[in-house]
Amino acid sequence: MKPTQAARSTVSALATPLTQPAAEPYYHAVGDEVEVFAAAAQSQLPVMLKGPTGCGKTRFVEHMAWRLGRPLVTVACHDDLTTADLVGRYLIVGDETVWLDGPLTAAVRAGAICYLDEIVEARKDTTVVIHPLTDTRRALPVEKRGEYLTAPPDFMLVISWNPGYQSVLKEMKPSTRQRFVAVDFDYPQAEVEARIVAHEGGVDAATAGRLVKLGGLTRKLKGAGLDEGAGTRLLVHAAQLIARGMHPLAACTAAIARPLADEPDTRNALDDLIRAVF
Amino acid sequence: MSERKLFAHEIEARLDELLLLKLRQRSAERTARQLEALPRIRQERVLHWVGVAAQGANELGWLLASQGAEYAVELGDGFDAWARAGLAAHDGGGLDAARAAWRLAIEELRASAARPSGSVALAEVEGRLKRFLQALHGRPLRLAGASRAWTDGETLWLPERLARAADANGNRRLYTVLAVQLWAQGRFGSFNVDPEPELAQWADREMALAWFALFEAMRLEARLETELPGIVRDIRDLRGPWPAALQPAAESLARPEATTADSLAWLAEQRKVGAGETPIFPHLTGFDPLAARRLRAVRIARDSKTLRRALNIMRAVDPHSRGGAGDREQAPLAAEGDALPPDLQAEELQGLPPDAQAAAQSLQQDLDGMPPEILSPAGPGAWQPEEREESEAPVAEPDGRPDAVYDEWDYRREAWRRDWCHLYESEGPAGEDAWVEGVRSRHAHLIRSIRRRFESLRGEDKAERRQLDGEEIDLDAQVEARADRRSGSEPSPRLFIHRRQIERSLAVMFMVDMSGSTKGWVNDAERESLVLLCEAIEALGDRYAIYGFSGWARTRCDIYRIKSFTDRYDAATRRRIAGIEARDYTRMGVAVRHLSGLLQGQATRHKLLVTLSDGRPDDHGDEYRGRYGIEDTRRALLEAREKGIRGYCVTIDRHGADYLPQLYGPAHYSVIDDAKKLPRKLAEIYRKLTA
Numbered sequence: 001m002k003p004t005q006a007a008r009s010t011v012s013a014l015a016t017p018l019t020q021p022a023a024e025p026y027y028h029a030v031g032d033e034v035e036v037f038a039a040a041a042q043s044q045l046p047v048m049l050k051g052p053t054g055c056g057k058t059r060f061v062e063h064m065a066w067r068l069g070r071p072l073v074t075v076a077c078h079d080d081l082t083t084a085d086l087v088g089r090y091l092i093v094g095d096e097t098v099w100l101d102g103p104l105t106a107a108v109r110a111g112a113i114c115y116l117d118e119i120v121e122a123r124k125d126t127t128v129v130i131h132p133l134t135d136t137r138r139a140l141p142v143e144k145r146g147e148y149l150t151a152p153p154d155f156m157l158v159i160s161w162n163p164g165y166q167s168v169l170k171e172m173k174p175s176t177r178q179r180f181v182a183v184d185f186d187y188p189q190a191e192v193e194a195r196i197v198a199h200e201g202g203v204d205a206a207t208a209g210r211l212v213k214l215g216g217l218t219r220k221l222k223g224a225g226l227d228e229g230a231g232t233r234l235l236v237h238a239a240q241l242i243a244r245g246m247h248p249l250a251a252c253t254a255a256i257a258r259p260l261a262d263e264p265d266t267r268n269a270l271d272d273l274i275r276a277v278f
Numbered sequence: 279m280s281e282r283k284l285f286a287h288e289i290e291a292r293l294d295e296l297l298l299l300k301l302r303q304r305s306a307e308r309t310a311r312q313l314e315a316l317p318r319i320r321q322e323r324v325l326h327w328v329g330v331a332a333q334g335a336n337e338l339g340w341l342l343a344s345q346g347a348e349y350a351v352e353l354g355d356g357f358d359a360w361a362r363a364g365l366a367a368h369d370g371g372g373l374d375a376a377r378a379a380w381r382l383a384i385e386e387l388r389a390s391a392a393r394p395s396g397s398v399a400l401a402e403v404e405g406r407l408k409r410f411l412q413a414l415h416g417r418p419l420r421l422a423g424a425s426r427a428w429t430d431g432e433t434l435w436l437p438e439r440l441a442r443a444a445d446a447n448g449n450r451r452l453y454t455v456l457a458v459q460l461w462a463q464g465r466f467g468s469f470n471v472d473p474e475p476e477l478a479q480w481a482d483r484e485m486a487l488a489w490f491a492l493f494e495a496m497r498l499e500a501r502l503e504t505e506l507p508g509i510v511r512d513i514r515d516l517r518g519p520w521p522a523a524l525q526p527a528a529e530s531l532a533r534p535e536a537t538t539a540d541s542l543a544w545l546a547e548q549r550k551v552g553a554g555e556t557p558i559f560p561h562l563t564g565f566d567p568l569a570a571r572r573l574r575a576v577r578i579a580r581d582s583k584t585l586r587r588a589l590n591i592m593r594a595v596d597p598h599s600r601g602g603a604g605d606r607e608q609a610p611l612a613a614e615g616d617a618l619p620p621d622l623q624a625e626e627l628q629g630l631p632p633d634a635q636a637a638a639q640s641l642q643q644d645l646d647g648m649p650p651e652i653l654s655p656a657g658p659g660a661w662q663p664e665e666r667e668e669s670e671a672p673v674a675e676p677d678g679r680p681d682a683v684y685d686e687w688d689y690r691r692e693a694w695r696r697d698w699c700h701l702y703e704s705e706g707p708a709g710e711d712a713w714v715e716g717v718r719s720r721h722a723h724l725i726r727s728i729r730r731r732f733e734s735l736r737g738e739d740k741a742e743r744r745q746l747d748g749e750e751i752d753l754d755a756q757v758e759a760r761a762d763r764r765s766g767s768e769p770s771p772r773l774f775i776h777r778r779q780i781e782r783s784l785a786v787m788f789m790v791d792m793s794g795s796t797k798g799w800v801n802d803a804e805r806e807s808l809v810l811l812c813e814a815i816e817a818l819g820d821r822y823a824i825y826g827f828s829g830w831a832r833t834r835c836d837i838y839r840i841k842s843f844t845d846r847y848d849a850a851t852r853r854r855i856a857g858i859e860a861r862d863y864t865r866m867g868v869a870v871r872h873l874s875g876l877l878q879g880q881a882t883r884h885k886l887l888v889t890l891s892d893g894r895p896d897d898h899g900d901e902y903r904g905r906y907g908i909e910d911t912r913r914a915l916l917e918a919r920e921k922g923i924r925g926y927c928v929t930i931d932r933h934g935a936d937y938l939p940q941l942y943g944p945a946h947y948s949v950i951d952d953a954k955k956l957p958r959k960l961a962e963i964y965r966k967l968t969a
């Protein structure tokens with residue numbers, strides 16, 4: 001039975017969007033990550049991006065997808081994410097049932113890059129479905145449909161995780177980890193980071209330099225008041241506020257100090273640092 | 279709330295209700311009469327706090343009511359802060375502590391009424407200042423109170439109270455300005471040149487030092503400008519423009535290449551023209567190069583030794599790295615003030631263990647770079663592992679056969695020493711009942727709040743979807759089933775959501791340092807925090823065990839069982855916690871091996887080994903202190919990791935604990951700078967770790 005018009009329009013409205021940006025997403029390479037990623041893509045190997053929050057992982061994947069000319073599917077994982085959310089499910093439209101591909105299935109069919117952001121946040125059973133995709137089988141069984149999809153050469157699986165998170169209950173199993181080529185991300189060197197902040201935030205080099213200096217100072221507070229220092233993202237946010245005409249002190253307080261800390265001593269110390277740097 | 283004041287009899291009735299006074303045959307008549315005079319809103323605040331206190335202990339509520347009524351008028355808006363101070367003291371030390379804190383708070387209030395308004399005490403800014411300095415320095419810096427601001431390069435002394443600025447904000451800023459300048463003295467080499475030859479030529483040494491301090495302040499101000507322009511802005515606001523006569527000096531010392539030697543040259547200049555008193559500037563700190571240079575000499579000697587030893591070991595392992603052993607004359611350190619080459623062999627330094635890296639960093643700062651002699655070997659022949667002071671004290675005689683023997687990792691040989699450590703496991707000795715009861719009643723408040731927090735952690739239900747049975751209908755599953763039926767396939771009968779308490783499946787081993795260095799405060803803090811922690815974990819239901827470790831050389835490694843996984847948290851266990859005491863040394867690797875073995879036997883999915891310690895691995899008289907111990911411990915933790923055990927370390931280490939990242943990996947340790955904070959922190963850490 002062919003799906004009706006109504007069913008088709010529902011499915012296309014809900015279908016996973018495959019993004020393929022027209023312009024090159026700006027990314028400033030920090031080490032050899034571009035080469036490693038490209039080589040992994042050619043060898044049809046999955047990649048794991050490790051690193052603290054806001055250091056450019058998502059941007060990097062967007063950039064690489066553009067570079068390789070492949071569509072990108074991004075899934076932000078959370079603790080209620082089920083296998084069906086990834087693979088797909090039947091829907092009922094009016095009186096019909098129609099199948100809707102999940103983002104992973106859509107990516108496999110399209111030969112896209114599938115980026116599972118913060119994979120450890122997902123429910124444990126979801127990691128099981130990615131296993132056959134990450135070894136030589138490169139396969140995705142869609143049990144509900146009785147389908148067994150073999151991934152085309154262009155399909156690539158990329159996952160990210162932040163090893164700074166402390167909970168033991170959020171560890172990744174070795175059997176999962178060891179399937180991936182790993183790329184370590186860290187905060188870029190000061191000059192590089194300043195260039196990124198200037199570009200992304202639309203501020204001059206001097207302001208960017210100070211923001212980066214401030215970021216560096218907060219990173220020394222890791223484990224001494226902060227769980228993690230300010231990532232590049234926070235610096236970019238502050239820069240954007242400054243570019244809009246906000247006073248640097250107010251911008252840094254709002255975009256950097258407040259998001260980082262609640263505890264009074266640390267908050268005050270951050271305020272003092274902001275004042276000292278600007 | 280109506281605006282009408284409460285009459286004495288109404289207040290009395292409310293107090294009665296809060297404090298069950300009738301039962302206790304007490305009367306709040308006097309207290310109520312005192313409170314009658316207050317506006318309604320204040321009356322309600324007092325009653326509110328009496329209620330809060332009474333929840334902690336009835337007696338505390340009574341005390342707060344009577345004391346509060348006495349001082350309520352005087353305290354005014356400060357009542358809340360006053361009440362809180364006493365309750366906090368009660369958590370730590372009971373009723374007497376609360377009474378004392380309240381009295382102290384009143385005295386403080388009266389003293390501050392006499393003080394100029396807007397003054398700020400060091401105690402008020404210490405916390406934020408410490409954090410601030412850590413961000414600049416990368417490591418914690420010591421802060422202490424003194425009559426004036428000065429530094430010996432290791433501790434920053436700051437005035438106990440500042441009232442120079444017009445308002446509190448200004449005084450807080452002044453603290454920051456003073457602290458940054460003191461930090462800059464060490465950071466930018468104020469103590470790297472010997473000023474004695476110049477100072478000796480002055481008739482008035484104090485005056486000479488004052489001028490020297492002024493010239494250095496000019497130089498440091500310029501150095502700070504690029505890094506911390508905001509601070510320099512504050513400095514300029516404080517000092518105003520330099521007097522015309524000082525302009526040339528200020529300009530010349532602001533050149534980026536100016537050093538302390540240039541400041542000394544200006545000092546000589548000043549002597550020749552016949553200097554008078556220095557003009558007074560509010561931002562200037564004290565300056566004591568003599569004290570600082572004494573410490574610097576000790577530091578240089580220690581750091582060069584550490585660094586040399588590490589380099590020698592490295593070259594012994596890898597003879598191809600540069601400067602092969604013994605082919606160069608051992609030169610003394612370059613003469614002071616000589617131009618020294620900048621840091622060498624960055625990549626070589628990178629391969630060093632953290633303590634040697636820290637030593638290298640500190641040397642670079644103390645010497646404005648790294649003299650090449652330090653990087654050359656310590657002389658012909660092999661390296662010395664460590665100065666050996668053994669054979670002074672007798673090594674403890676083992677009694678009987680050990681319960682287990684363990685291999686130990688020798689990183690220099692890259693090999694195991696077989697059956698090297700002899701381990702004895704015994705039950706921890708019982709301490710006093712009264713001690714634990716003391717802790718529990720002193721911290722009753724804290725324990726209750728921790729338990730509540732932990733219970734809520736457990737209480738989080740997890741919705742399990744697609745169950746055969748359950749409290750709710752799983753809509754997704756229903757839809758799917760319907761779709762399946764329509765498409766002709768067999769629908770799943772799993773159509774319900776079942777709410778289940780999350781199964782944590784976690785076993786935790788606490789490994790408690792009982793080495794001699796924990797004597798006193800640290801030991802007390804360890805024991806107290808264990809009591810609090812047990813109360814907390816009991817609320818959670820996780821499986822946990824506590825063992826102490828200590829020892830005396832490799833033939834006498836002791837493990838004390840405080841609570842095994844099967845022991846309950848009962849009176850006997852509590853007595854054993856009370857009995858934890860400071861003993862001998864810290865041979866950590868073998869303890870990790872033994873305890874991770876016990877932990878491995880647990881059938882839970884997650885296993886966690888938490889070390890509670892006050893410093894690095896160390897043992898008597900043999901090579902275990904230093905890198906050997908760290909490497910062995912690291913190895914033991916790696917082995918544990920391979921068994922699926924996660925290590926975490928909580929350390930009270932006043933020496934910076936640079937080695938922790940190497941042992942546990944980033945983010946797998948916490949350093950607590952003050953033992954007194956441990957009890958509060960530990961439960962919090964545990965919660966985060968297992969959330």
Ligand SMILES: Nc1ncnc2c1ncn2[C@@H]1O[C@H](COP(=O)(O)OP(=O)(O)OP(=O)(O)O)[C@@H](O)[C@H]1O
Nearest residue numbers: 026027028053054055056057058059200232233236
């Ligand atoms: N190397 C880089 N080149 C260009 N932009 C960067 C780079 N690093 C960081 N950024 C900027 O920082 C922002 C945050 O980066 P991104 O969102 O990629 O972080 P992330 O690592 O994915 O963080 P999270 O782990 O929180 O998801 C980007 O939007 C971009 O503006």
Ligand SMILES: [Mg+2]
Nearest residue numbers: 057058059117
């Ligand atoms: Mg991201």
